[in-house]
Amino acid sequence: MKPLAGALPSLLLRLLLTSTPGALGTNPGLVARITDKGLQYVAREGSVALQKELLRITLPDFTGDFKIKPFGRGHYEFYSLSIHSCELRGSALRPLPGQGLSLSISDSFIRVEGEWKARKAFVSRPETRVQVKLHGSFDVQVKGITISVSLVLGREPSGRPTITASGCSSHIQDVEVDISGGLGWLLNLFHNQIESKFRRVLESKVCEMLQNSVTSDLQPYLQTLPVTTEIDSFAGIDYSLMEAPRATAQMLDVMFKGEIFSRDHYSPVTFLAPVMSLPEQQDRMVYFAVSDYVFNTASLVYHESGYLNFSITDDMVPQGSNIRLTTKSFRPFIPRLARLYPNMNLELQGAMASAPSLNFSPGNLSSTPLMEIEGFVLLPSSVKEPVFRLGVATNVSAMLTFNTSRITGFLKPGKIQVELKESKVGVFNVELLEALLNYYILNTLYPKVNEKLAEGFPLPLLKDIQLYDPVLEIHKIVFIYSSERGREQAGS
Template sequence: MMARPCCVVVVLLLLAEVSSLGEGVPNPGFVARITRKGLEYARQYGMATLKKELSNVNLPDLSGSFKAGWMGSVRYECRSLRIRSFQLRNSDLHLRPSQGVTASLSNNYMSVSGNWKVEKGFITLEGTFVLSVDGISISISLTLGKDQSGRPTASVAHCSNAIGHVSIDISGQLSWLLNLFRATIESKLKNILTQKICEMVRSSTTSHLEPYLRTLPVTLAIDQIAGIDYSLVGAPRVTSRALDTPFKGKFFGLRQRFRVPFRSPSVKLPWEHDRMAYIAVSQYVFNTASQVYRQAGLMNFTIRNEHLARLYPNMEVGLELSPESAPFLTFTPGNVTLMPVMNIEAFALLPNASDRSPLFQLRARTNISATISVSSGKIFGSLSPGSKLELELKHSHIGFFNVGLMESIFNYYAPYVVYPSINAKLKEGFPLPLPRDTYLNSLQLQILQNFVLIKADID
């Protein structure tokens, strides 16, 4: 199956001549880094894929004529040409800062088998041959960019190859006839192979790589309310130690998009190289999600009379909770916290009417601890109380009442009413921007300043 090898060929061969992140490009919400270890893994898969591709190349038949002494002109054919084996001996991959990645193969070997046929008048002679091709060198570089949708694109910028030595072993009846024009056959087959190698690279780019790159998600629907934008905000950035790809990483409303009134903070990944991939997810990603779901009303809660009977036993009473503003998560080393401010409005349901009478308004403040986890290509979260909820009276329509008792009731019921509802949503998680059939394993997670760092190997 081509899908899995292609995912690493993307990294191996098709990241050449990319530019640095330009001036004026916004800070990404999501950064994926491939280290040298990851590139080495990609190189091994890429070489196996290239070997498989070359072994399946169809070579054209050869035909022509030559003079064979007293026999005069003799017509020949070489057909059913097939690459029998391809040995990849040396391959190399270099990161070139601000230029890209150079992939090269040298001193490789190939053998080609086929059938020959000679015709002179009504006489036909046939046999087989094996062509040995040694000292094959291939150099490949491609341009990786992004289209208007923010999806990566790839095209062949340069491909060259050279063949050192070619020899042919001919067998069959009167094979000495073909030996008379051995040099001609060797030269023609050498030219065909030289042309076919780069044709194969270009064809593989069009038929395998470009469709594969299109599987990298630009936008993903999370649910009926929100989606996430994973378009590239700039070209990948190449350094001497790694390759970084910047994604927008922004939640948006499916029904209505709105401007986010804050920017993504700068994300600086630590220079670690033990793992193949490092993924930085900025607090910006989580906070744009908070903004979307607040506007959609998913952070509003209603508490009905069964929870308030101690205070108002003879009255149908309800409480509506809504955030004063979208609660923002703050990432500091080892911790994720948020300090939401909630508005609470109490109302009485009037008898025989759909109207309600306002009772009082409160402002609630608390600290909440968040836990971030990653598994199966998704990021998950959960919330737990970090401190007791504190209430402040904003306005009362009924005069004095016991704020302390109301505070106790909220602190008692919040873990059973509010937190489970939010955590049920966070448990669904949101996906990482991975191409088709690309998987991460040996996952580790670390909370750093302004972002969460995911360390992983590629499978």
């Protein structure tokens, strides 16, 4: 656990699954939902962090006077105050609809130790004045502590989250002071006054610590959350908040843009994210709802970058293949090609006709990419002469997988179907070409794409948080990824 003064609030928003935000009326591509069960887990873990933080509080010295017959007036001072132990119980974190979160802690206990000293002047004769100084130790039992603080969540124009403490209150039910030492019995006569001062000091210090933590530690920590994250040399993902985190009666929703963009040039996509309707489930701690918008913006980026383009030349065909990319090999089914271009090599260049769309249906992910493949003759002059154009269609099923912080995927290809679109060498049967393309796409193109999908893209998690025990559900336009809970990495 990181030893800083914002440990508790940091834990709160580390699980809030944290370009310019979209225009008004657009929908998020990704929504993170923290349920009541998740918030209570955070509250329990946070109270442990708060206990450690309370032990580091520096309490101020305080002084007072005592007066008792027949001794008269004296002066005391309490110093070197430190919290020796504490136990926070009954922690709860609840959504404040329209605002953020409310943290409450009740039925808690603190023990304070320190030193005291007192002085009293006595006059034995008119000309004689004697100053008596004594000291000792004390022990304070502070019981029935309740703490309540409101955390208002917001969003900067840049899309980063913000947090402020709108109010804090603490109350101490009972304070018991035990004073030992030479005049301890005397100071114990004023325990009500002393206990009242301890109560005021501790109540103000607890709230001061929480408010300072939010301002000086948690808010700067949230500012380090990048609104864009690099995926690879081609693409990044925009995780700016669309609006302030939305608190309802039992949960907290965080809306992220979730748009994948080109790192070379940013241009707005021509389609909007669909409206997502999350199931009203509460049995898991954290839910991520990711719409097809996220994947289809990725498809657009990689399509425009040319990543999905390919070419096949004869040296890429297996040595034992009966089909070569030569005009001689094509003689049996394209006779005119061999007559016009005798003993020359061929090259096939393929590209997606448009960016493939990933289709969500209950329990299934699929895509129907359309490719165009153009055949060229490699002339002796090194000029590429176009001779035919093919249309290629296939059905692809997709599988989504996860690790502790990333969404990954895998494509399972179906058999391709080839259609002759245009030919400068006459009409010909495309069956042999279909077999060659099936081999290449299955053994070269799909492994290349799956290698990229295996890298995946990161979920919007703040530093040192991992999710585990995931469950995946696929709906019409969205998949729901839920986790039993998040936890900090070892050593954080």
